[in-house]
Amino acid sequence: MSRRLFRYVPFTIVQDATAEPEYEARCVSGDESECGAESGVRHDPAAVEEWQRKHTQETRHTCYRRDFADYAVMEPPDGLGVR
Ligand SMILES: [Zn+2]
Numbered sequence: 001m002s003r004r005l006f007r008y009v010p011f012t013i014v015q016d017a018t019a020e021p022e023y024e025a026r027c028v029s030g031d032e033s034e035c036g037a038e039s040g041v042r043h044d045p046a047a048v049e050e051w052q053r054k055h056t057q058e059t060r061h062t063c064y065r066r067d068f069a070d071y072a073v074m075e076p077p078d079g080l081g082v083r
Contacts, residue, residue, distance in 0.1 A: 016071035023048045023068055029061035
């Protein structure tokens with residue numbers, strides 16, 4: 001096995017501004033089986049919270065699993081273009 005030497009490049013990890021983050025919640029209330037109602041993917045966390053409040057008001061369910069996803073890009077330091 002050969003070894004390759006990599007030059008260390010101190011990339012910065014930043015959120016990809018061209019892709020909207022995704023927020024989602026699922027109702028996990030229920031004793032034997034969980035409710036499973038889903039907010040669907042939203043691009044605004046407030047929209048998910050609003051969905052939760054409405055669902056709780058209608059069902060008295062109070063437990064949710066929340067998912068968050070975003071995209072990240074590696075930015076090379078100034079003066080080091082990606083070739
Ligand atoms: Zn529910």
